[in-house]
Amino acid sequence: MTMSQSGGRRKPPTIHDVAREAGVSRGTVSRVLNGGHYVSPAAAEAVNAAIRRTGYVVNRHARSLITGRSDSIGFLLTEPQERFFEDPNFNVLLRGCTQALAAHDIPLLLMLAGTQDERRRLTRYITAGHVDGVLLVSSHSGDPVAEQLRDAGVPLVMCGKPIGVGSKVSYVAADDRDGARDMVRHLLSLGRRRIGMVTGALDAPGGVERLAGYQEVLTEAGIELDERLVVSGDYSRASGEAGAELLLERAPDMDAVFVASDLMAQGVLSALHRAGRSIPEDVAVGGFDDSSAALASSPELTTIRQPYDRISSEMVRVLLAQIGGEDPAAVILPTELVKRQST
Amino acid sequence: MTMSQSGGRRKPPTIHDVAREAGVSRGTVSRVLNGGHYVSPAAAEAVNAAIRRTGYVVNRHARSLITGRSDSIGFLLTEPQERFFEDPNFNVLLRGCTQALAAHDIPLLLMLAGTQDERRRLTRYITAGHVDGVLLVSSHSGDPVAEQLRDAGVPLVMCGKPIGVGSKVSYVAADDRDGARDMVRHLLSLGRRRIGMVTGALDAPGGVERLAGYQEVLTEAGIELDERLVVSGDYSRASGEAGAELLLERAPDMDAVFVASDLMAQGVLSALHRAGRSIPEDVAVGGFDDSSAALASSPELTTIRQPYDRISSEMVRVLLAQIGGEDPAAVILPTELVKRQST
DNA sequence: GCTGCTTCTGTGAGCGTTCACAGTAGAGAA
DNA sequence: TTCTCTACTGTGAACGCTCACAGAAGCAGC
Numbered sequence: 001m002t003m004s005q006s007g008g009r010r011k012p013p014t015i016h017d018v019a020r021e022a023g024v025s026r027g028t029v030s031r032v033l034n035g036g037h038y039v040s041p042a043a044a045e046a047v048n049a050a051i052r053r054t055g056y057v058v059n060r061h062a063r064s065l066i067t068g069r070s071d072s073i074g075f076l077l078t079e080p081q082e083r084f085f086e087d088p089n090f091n092v093l094l095r096g097c098t099q100a101l102a103a104h105d106i107p108l109l110l111m112l113a114g115t116q117d118e119r120r121r122l123t124r125y126i127t128a129g130h131v132d133g134v135l136l137v138s139s140h141s142g143d144p145v146a147e148q149l150r151d152a153g154v155p156l157v158m159c160g161k162p163i164g165v166g167s168k169v170s171y172v173a174a175d176d177r178d179g180a181r182d183m184v185r186h187l188l189s190l191g192r193r194r195i196g197m198v199t200g201a202l203d204a205p206g207g208v209e210r211l212a213g214y215q216e217v218l219t220e221a222g223i224e225l226d227e228r229l230v231v232s233g234d235y236s237r238a239s240g241e242a243g244a245e246l247l248l249e250r251a252p253d254m255d256a257v258f259v260a261s262d263l264m265a266q267g268v269l270s271a272l273h274r275a276g277r278s279i280p281e282d283v284a285v286g287g288f289d290d291s292s293a294a295l296a297s298s299p300e301l302t303t304i305r306q307p308y309d310r311i312s313s314e315m316v317r318v319l320l321a322q323i324g325g326e327d328p329a330a331v332i333l334p335t336e337l338v339k340r341q342s343t
Numbered sequence: 344m345t346m347s348q349s350g351g352r353r354k355p356p357t358i359h360d361v362a363r364e365a366g367v368s369r370g371t372v373s374r375v376l377n378g379g380h381y382v383s384p385a386a387a388e389a390v391n392a393a394i395r396r397t398g399y400v401v402n403r404h405a406r407s408l409i410t411g412r413s414d415s416i417g418f419l420l421t422e423p424q425e426r427f428f429e430d431p432n433f434n435v436l437l438r439g440c441t442q443a444l445a446a447h448d449i450p451l452l453l454m455l456a457g458t459q460d461e462r463r464r465l466t467r468y469i470t471a472g473h474v475d476g477v478l479l480v481s482s483h484s485g486d487p488v489a490e491q492l493r494d495a496g497v498p499l500v501m502c503g504k505p506i507g508v509g510s511k512v513s514y515v516a517a518d519d520r521d522g523a524r525d526m527v528r529h530l531l532s533l534g535r536r537r538i539g540m541v542t543g544a545l546d547a548p549g550g551v552e553r554l555a556g557y558q559e560v561l562t563e564a565g566i567e568l569d570e571r572l573v574v575s576g577d578y579s580r581a582s583g584e585a586g587a588e589l590l591l592e593r594a595p596d597m598d599a600v601f602v603a604s605d606l607m608a609q610g611v612l613s614a615l616h617r618a619g620r621s622i623p624e625d626v627a628v629g630g631f632d633d634s635s636a637a638l639a640s641s642p643e644l645t646t647i648r649q650p651y652d653r654i655s656s657e658m659v660r661v662l663l664a665q666i667g668g669e670d671p672a673a674v675i676l677p678t679e680l681v682k683r684q685s686t
Numbered sequence: 687g688c689t690g691c692t693t694c695t696g697t698g699a700g701c702g703t704t705c706a707c708a709g710t711a712g713a714g715a716a
Numbered sequence: 717t718t719c720t721c722t723a724c725t726g727t728g729a730a731c732g733c734t735c736a737c738a739g740a741a742g743c744a745g746c
């Protein structure tokens with residue numbers, strides 16, 4: 001067979017070249033390219049052979065011009081830049097989405113909107129139709145961007161439950177409350193009774209739910225809630241450190257802490273070490289996420305695994321469905337307790 | 344020709360609408376859009392007003408179809424996926440490039456090629472002309488992808504010096520050797536004489552240069568090189584940990600270690616702690632990168648700062664220049680010693 | 687007057703696709 | 717025969733833009 005050579009090639013082959021090569025018309029080649037219905041087996045075979053021989057690749061711009069679709073989707077992160085630097089979760093999510101989209105041969109456009117200006121610029125870009133849909137990640141939800149995009153009719157899926165409940169925006173989230181429950185039950189099963197908590201950001205459902213799960217299990221166990229044992233954080237490492245210091249001050253007899261993210265738990269571990277507590281003997285520490293931070297900590301962190309791979313693949317699935325005309329959907333995925341050395 | 348109005352407005356305005364609105368022709372609008380040369384001030388003003396009034400945004404697909412440019416560039420990472428999860432440097436680079444491109448209103452397509460299959464798929468995608476150029480990140484260079492893209496005539500800039508020296512590929516890198524020299528001189532200035540090293544991957548210039556700098560300074564200082572003091576790593580946290588264990592076994596009298604990346608230095612710190620060494624009293628530890636890992640370590644890491652923000656902006660600058668027809672270029676940026684608690 | 691030059695403007699063509707539609711061939715039914 | 721139906725194929729027109737080119741207007745020099 002003829003090898004596809006890379007001689008003095010200047011312009012790439014067009015659908016016309018393929019048609020001529022296969023001895024058929026443009027229309028037939030186009031039909032083969034898009035599903036292959038109403039094409040005779042012989043023609044399809046000839047076209048495929050011609051495509052292989054010429055090294056033809058469809059010109060996405062020409063296709064987009066007529067279909068009105070861009071066949072690309074945006075990954076929009078509306079977070080201050082430090083969090084993107086610091087938090088491994090974004091990475092995992094970004095990678096998962098990129099791969100899930102790659103399976104559909106859809107490129108991902110990375111959009112980082114740390115500032116107000118960037119947010120405006122990107123919103124305009126998106127609403128101009130340059131992407132077919134948006135995967136939106138933002139831990140402080142109640143984000144105006146989400147509503148703007150939804151109102152502009154842009155297919156949209158958020159990671160984590162958005163704050164406006166009935167707002168008709170798709171989202172995929174882990175079962176935060178259930179995960180929190182599992183962790184606190186685990187700490188109770190180890191005989192701990194003075195269990196503190198460093199919460200996540202409480203302006204978003206994720207943080208609220210994890211706190212609720214903690215309170216729920218303690219109440220069930222007949223343990224009175226002690227507000228000195230709860231401090232709030234914002235998912236950053238620094239807030240974990242500060243939170244632990246505050247807890248030690250307020251409740252020196254604390255024998256366990258449930259921390260709403262692994263990154264914060266890293267900060268908690270530092271503070272506890274500094275205070276001379278040994279882990280898990282004096283204080284057991286439980287995290288949330290099972291991010292790479294959990295393994296990088298010493299001791300390695302017992303944590304609640306969020307199924308990030310499934311979260312990202314579900315986000316993509318729901319988004320593509322929505323682009324295909326389906327209604328917005330909410331997906332809640334189960335979490336899993338991962339026991340390591342810190343408890 | 345009064346047929347364009349038909350019920351509720353669905354389609355976005357085109358250049359034609361703007362032209363009619365401004366009372367000029369398509370050509371004039373196009374000229375205003377692309378630089379505004381050969382346009383009278385009056386016409387330019389009318390066009391801009393019309394653009395504002397109609398909310399017109401150029402259709403990039405139509406433009407790309409005729410110009411042949413896609414006005415987007417790819418960020419290609421050819422690394423096994425674990426490294427992308429683990430290493431904060433990629434994040435910083437990715438963010439820097441995204442922002443530098445955003446300033447030119449150029450979207451970034453994220454391309455992750457962990458496997459051979461993905462590499463093939465993405466190479467085809469790129470050579471099909473779907474992006475105007477590629478920012479290539481790969482710590483194990485000598486990457487066949489780089490040569491393939493270069494041979495296909497795709498504008499390309501690598502992060503870090505590629506292994507084939509005269510290979511006519513643009514790259515931007517920090518001055519690895521000089522950084523290593525600074526760090527080792529710093530350790531010497533603290534009175535340390537038994538200085539170990541955990542190297543980076545030695546199949547790429549970055550790792551080799553850092554080792555060379557280390558050897559150079561020791562030799563200058565009249566210290567005999569001791570091969571028991573050098574172990575090789577691969578930039579991963581685990582390899583740092585293993586490396587430190589090996590060093591402790593081979594040279595228990597070691598009083599300092601220079602580690603070729605912060606992430607590996609984290610591993611080194613763990614191993615040293617476990618062995619009961621106090622830092623920096625017993626062993627001083629110096630890292631490389633000044634990534635977020637340096638601050639997340641305890642004690643905080645003395646390290647060599649790579650100017651990632653400048654690296655990314657230079658990569659973008661060089662790439663855009665190359666797309667504009669300029670020759671490939673190499674840029675070497677200076678590093679800086681950052682003193683913290685680990686030395 | 688004609689010629690040349692500069693600055694500005696409008697027009698037709700065409701980029702590579704998809705889509706709607708018209709057309710063909712062959713099989714089966716009336 | 718003729719008509720209908722199905723399975724397939726080819727063709728012209730878009731899609732929204734840029735580019736080359738032609739032309740207009742103004743001005744100067746001869």
